[in-house]
Amino acid sequence: MMSVTIFVLAFIAFAQCTVYFKDTFDDETWEKRWIHSKSKGGDAGKFKLSSGKFYGDKARDQGIQTSQDAKFYQVSAKVPNPFSNEGKTLVLQYQVKHEQNIDCGGGYIKLFPSTITPETMNGDSPYHIMFGPDICGPGTKKVHVIFTYKGKNLLTKKDIRCKDDEMTHLYTLIVKPDNTYEVRIDGSKVESGTLEGDWDFLPPKRIKDPSLSKPADWVDEAKIDDPEDKKPEGYDKPELIPDKDATKPEDWDAEEDGEWEPPMINNPEYKGEWKPRKIDNPAYKGEWVHPEIDNPEYKSDDNLYKYDDIGYIGFEIWQVKSGTIFDNIIVTDDIAEAEKFAKETFEKTKVEEKQMKDKIEEEERKKREEEEARTKKEEEEKKKDEKEEEEEDDEDTKEDTKEEEKPAVEDSTDDTVKDEL
Numbered sequence: 001m002m003s004v005t006i007f008v009l010a011f012i013a014f015a016q017c018t019v020y021f022k023d024t025f026d027d028e029t030w031e032k033r034w035i036h037s038k039s040k041g042g043d044a045g046k047f048k049l050s051s052g053k054f055y056g057d058k059a060r061d062q063g064i065q066t067s068q069d070a071k072f073y074q075v076s077a078k079v080p081n082p083f084s085n086e087g088k089t090l091v092l093q094y095q096v097k098h099e100q101n102i103d104c105g106g107g108y109i110k111l112f113p114s115t116i117t118p119e120t121m122n123g124d125s126p127y128h129i130m131f132g133p134d135i136c137g138p139g140t141k142k143v144h145v146i147f148t149y150k151g152k153n154l155l156t157k158k159d160i161r162c163k164d165d166e167m168t169h170l171y172t173l174i175v176k177p178d179n180t181y182e183v184r185i186d187g188s189k190v191e192s193g194t195l196e197g198d199w200d201f202l203p204p205k206r207i208k209d210p211s212l213s214k215p216a217d218w219v220d221e222a223k224i225d226d227p228e229d230k231k232p233e234g235y236d237k238p239e240l241i242p243d244k245d246a247t248k249p250e251d252w253d254a255e256e257d258g259e260w261e262p263p264m265i266n267n268p269e270y271k272g273e274w275k276p277r278k279i280d281n282p283a284y285k286g287e288w289v290h291p292e293i294d295n296p297e298y299k300s301d302d303n304l305y306k307y308d309d310i311g312y313i314g315f316e317i318w319q320v321k322s323g324t325i326f327d328n329i330i331v332t333d334d335i336a337e338a339e340k341f342a343k344e345t346f347e348k349t350k351v352e353e354k355q356m357k358d359k360i361e362e363e364e365r366k367k368r369e370e371e372e373a374r375t376k377k378e379e380e381e382k383k384k385d386e387k388e389e390e391e392e393d394d395e396d397t398k399e400d401t402k403e404e405e406k407p408a409v410e411d412s413t414d415d416t417v418k419d420e421l
Contacts, residue, residue, distance in 0.1 A: 017334040019337060020333070021080070024327065024345070025049060025064055027049070033078075034064070037118060037120060037121040039120050043071060045066055048067045050067075052099045065324065066322040070320055074314070075315055076314025076316075077313055079114075084308045089174065090174070090307075093173070095329075095346055096325075098133075100324065104135065104321070105321065108130055109132050109315055112312035112313070113126060113310070121314060142162055145183060156199055160183055163185060168353060170184075172338060195305060202300070205295055207292060208291070219281065220284070223279065224281045235271050328345045
């Protein structure tokens with residue numbers, strides 16, 4: 001009987017799970033679901049279907065890839081059935097692969113209301129949530145988690161670091177109806193807390209009492225100068241003095257150069273600036289703390305997490321260097337469902353793509369070493385040939401010299417014989 005009950009409960013739990021949106025970009029039909037915005041005109045970049053330079057399974061690991069440098073990428077897809085996350089957990093999860101070793105550009109995703117127009121969607125289009133990595137130089141490598149509340153976009157107070165390598169990474173945002181959240185990267189929790197604590201959704205609960213201020217006679221200096229401490233003799237010497245050994249140059253012209261003055265040098269008798277010693281201030285009352293009161297403008301809100309109309313999902317980014325691949329997007333109300341999807345996709349990809357990348361790098365290393373060895377051999381052979389040519393030239397030069405000297409000897413002999421006759 002117990003096993004039947006467990007099965008029924010499990011079935012109910014499974015039946016209650018809702019996947020609002022999922023896209024694995026299996027083929028070219030993705031372009032029928034995703035619409036490029038025309039708001040940037042010629043500055044708009046196009047996504048293309050690609051598995052990248054390295055992957056696990058080519059078909060499984062296909063995603064949409066930014067394909068043009070220094071472009072804006074604005075594309076969105078309709079959620080089949082726009083929904084509200086009221087009373088439910090919201091899970092937004094997707095894969096990002098910066099295989100171009102990105103230097104500056106976004107990799108974040110947005111959830112929009114159903115009121116946007118995909119063809120004109122842009123950076124000013126209202127959205128509910130913006131989530132994902134943003135990289136620009138060594139100073140900016142963070143995960144954005146931005147919520148819209150009463151018309152304002154609220155940035156997290158926490159610094160969440162993103163991945164900046166060339167591999168595929170999984171980004172997961174979990175927002176719960178108890179107004180708590182969790183951020184995961186590659187399945188591991190990297191940040192969590194409360195919405196009210198980590199974003200400025202609401203004004204502070206407590207504020208400084210505006211009717212109070214520090215009393216005029218309040219003494220908050222813990223230390224004072226000792227009035228009985230007197231400056232010792234010798235502390236009135238200047239730091240710099242004229243160099244008594246200096247003499248006016250012979251060519252010094254007072255009319256052109258002005259009145260001559262000896263240069264200044266450090267005074268060996270200078271003892272530094274004198275300061276009286278410090279003693280405890282007998283009038284010290286401690287640091288004044290401004291009393292606080294309840295903020296009359298503060299009103300709690302149990303629905304910080306809630307969005308009534310989630311109708312589109314999309315990317316609205318800019319990249320200097322293109323090549324980022326987005327894949328395996330899921331929006332659901334069930335954490336276990338997102339985890340299951342990750343096991344079917346990301347967990348396989350991250351292992352297999354690394355194997356392929358390592359293989360490619362090993363082949364490139366061997367190719368590079370072979371090329372270097374070939375170049376070295378060619379250079380050695382070239383030097384050898386040049387040396388042999390030099391030696392041959394030397395031999396030829398010697399032979400030519402001998403030939404030139406030989407007639408000269410014969411002529412000398414003939415002249416000697418003639419002289420004797």
